[in-house]
Amino acid sequence: MDATEAATGCIIEIRHLWTQFGEQVVHRDLNLCVHRGEVMSLVGGSGSGKSTLLREMLGLEHPSRGEVRVFGVSLRDGDPAELHGIRNRWGMLFQEGALFSALSVFENVALPLRELKTLDEELIHDLVMLKLDMVGIERGHAAKMPSSLSGGMVKRIALARALSLEPELLFLDEPTAGLDPDRSESFCSLIADLRRELGLTVVMVTHDLDTIVSISDRVAVLADQKIAALGTVAEVAAVPHPFIENFFQGERGKRALEGLKSPAAVSASGQQER
Amino acid sequence: MTSSAAPNPLFPSLRVERNPDGQSVVKVSGAWNLRSIQPVARTLRQQLTGHAPGAQWDLSAVSRLDHAGAMMLWHAWGKQRTGHLQLRSEHEIFFAHLEAGPTLADKYGKRVERRRSLWVPGRAVVTLGEHIMQVLILLGKVSLAFMEAVRHPSRMPWREISANVYRTGAQALGITALVGFLIGVVLSYLSAQQLKAYGAGIFIVNLLGISVVRELGPVLAAILVAGRSGSAMTAQLGVMRVTEEIDAMSVMGIPYTLRLVLPRIIALAISLPLIVLWTNAIALVGGMVAARYELDISLTYFITELPDAVPVANLWLGLGKGMAFGTLIALLACHFGLRIEPNTESLGVGTTNSVVAAITIVIIVDAVFAILFSSVGVP
Numbered sequence: 001m002d003a004t005e006a007a008t009g010c011i012i013e014i015r016h017l018w019t020q021f022g023e024q025v026v027h028r029d030l031n032l033c034v035h036r037g038e039v040m041s042l043v044g045g046s047g048s049g050k051s052t053l054l055r056e057m058l059g060l061e062h063p064s065r066g067e068v069r070v071f072g073v074s075l076r077d078g079d080p081a082e083l084h085g086i087r088n089r090w091g092m093l094f095q096e097g098a099l100f101s102a103l104s105v106f107e108n109v110a111l112p113l114r115e116l117k118t119l120d121e122e123l124i125h126d127l128v129m130l131k132l133d134m135v136g137i138e139r140g141h142a143a144k145m146p147s148s149l150s151g152g153m154v155k156r157i158a159l160a161r162a163l164s165l166e167p168e169l170l171f172l173d174e175p176t177a178g179l180d181p182d183r184s185e186s187f188c189s190l191i192a193d194l195r196r197e198l199g200l201t202v203v204m205v206t207h208d209l210d211t212i213v214s215i216s217d218r219v220a221v222l223a224d225q226k227i228a229a230l231g232t233v234a235e236v237a238a239v240p241h242p243f244i245e246n247f248f249q250g251e252r253g254k255r256a257l258e259g260l261k262s263p264a265a266v267s268a269s270g271q272q273e274r
Numbered sequence: 275m276t277s278s279a280a281p282n283p284l285f286p287s288l289r290v291e292r293n294p295d296g297q298s299v300v301k302v303s304g305a306w307n308l309r310s311i312q313p314v315a316r317t318l319r320q321q322l323t324g325h326a327p328g329a330q331w332d333l334s335a336v337s338r339l340d341h342a343g344a345m346m347l348w349h350a351w352g353k354q355r356t357g358h359l360q361l362r363s364e365h366e367i368f369f370a371h372l373e374a375g376p377t378l379a380d381k382y383g384k385r386v387e388r389r390r391s392l393w394v395p396g397r398a399v400v401t402l403g404e405h406i407m408q409v410l411i412l413l414g415k416v417s418l419a420f421m422e423a424v425r426h427p428s429r430m431p432w433r434e435i436s437a438n439v440y441r442t443g444a445q446a447l448g449i450t451a452l453v454g455f456l457i458g459v460v461l462s463y464l465s466a467q468q469l470k471a472y473g474a475g476i477f478i479v480n481l482l483g484i485s486v487v488r489e490l491g492p493v494l495a496a497i498l499v500a501g502r503s504g505s506a507m508t509a510q511l512g513v514m515r516v517t518e519e520i521d522a523m524s525v526m527g528i529p530y531t532l533r534l535v536l537p538r539i540i541a542l543a544i545s546l547p548l549i550v551l552w553t554n555a556i557a558l559v560g561g562m563v564a565a566r567y568e569l570d571i572s573l574t575y576f577i578t579e580l581p582d583a584v585p586v587a588n589l590w591l592g593l594g595k596g597m598a599f600g601t602l603i604a605l606l607a608c609h610f611g612l613r614i615e616p617n618t619e620s621l622g623v624g625t626t627n628s629v630v631a632a633i634t635i636v637i638i639v640d641a642v643f644a645i646l647f648s649s650v651g652v653p
Contacts, residue, residue: 102617119342123349166309
């Protein structure tokens, strides 16, 4: 663990972050800390800047002011070699998968491993097959091209690719959007399993209440250009704020939170599925 | 962290010891995660091979493990769990995964081998036939859409046509002017060298006039427009196909031939003759300037002499060619655009093919024109 990370205890640390597009202020003096080993959900209305914040955590965009540190390295003025190093320590699942359309499923997952240039082909082959197996893709699909697969399969393969470098930190953008309920449930338990086995830290942007309730340790609500509430699902749901009331106290919200009333049952069943 | 023997607790290492019974024990220690093993993967692989099958493995000093590390050890054991294995309970799960994976047993074949048959030329002919067929079908659909639009002028996509005329015509004026002017200068300068030798300097007007107006202007403009607008059309339609915009349009009951293909063809059939006219004019200006300096032929003489030297039929022929080229370029660009499959490679190949096919067809059709109209416009 890096010295700065150890000092603050945050795997991702956002300090006094401002994001502005012209006149429009998206984030105003936003602070957030993601602890090692937790699953953090980012929720917020459309246009509240969730995806922008995620992109800023990945260094794809830079904030107008303020600082983002991941693994204790500042994404803006960190040492280029260090920045390169942390890119091998995180994985990102894009909303549409972002698989390389010119490469087969196998090649897609193998690409980050091949880029290391030190592993032999046999090890890469078996690792790729193991990852595909973990996300529930049958080997018959390995030679297919992404364009011939369904959206749910693309998402699972993209997850396998995000996991291929054995990351410590995993970013998920709407991981269960577009999956049927059964698939999204198994996706959640897959994430929960992986997290238990590998000690993953997960940051996800999602709208799906069931996903939030079933796997997240903490929820950060983005509203009014800042983090309006931060805490466990039950804590956040109790915060009096118009967006939160809408989000958690609607019909669907109530149904999802219903499960929280008997927390023991939920966590037990959530952990033991599969 | 627990291993006191290893100098750096994070460094993946292994060494062989003898236990009290005299058996060799391979002691594995350090962090065996991908991040730690990948810089030293080659050395580790060498160290891992060559251990007796019956050797005992002690993994209890391994501080970190992940699938990659477990897989590396797994390979060293001949892809099975070695008999004498000591490991931490929390690491058990990684080997459980490997044991449970029967899918690892058989080798994933290379990508389905494309059969290299001897009939490559035959396949090329078949592909060409397919293309011709599809272009004809597209032409038929567009003609039907055109008839429809003529019968109901309100359905004619005027706005798209005008937008495309602007994009393919007005915005191409700069580049065609530059190329036309330079070609005019070069042609005039080189011809002047030869004509001077025979004292036939004044024939530069006939030479330049006929070659530019009848041949060079239309072909030059068409090639530039094929590269510039043809590729853009292919890419546009291709991306629209990838993002299912064309399907969305069809579902709404808007025929894409009417809304996407027809305006592009009509627009290029209008704008290319105009571009040809423009290129002709600029190329002749270039020629005139070069003739002025090289042969001392005054600009006024050149301009007054031009109508006598070049029968006006040549101009009409050139403009007619421009119209035919424009139609063909747009038709081919749309054809290739609509064939693009949803992946990046196909987009690249499609755009390349579109431009190559358009330029080739322009030159073929130009040859056909030359033969058909060989007696037209020659004084």
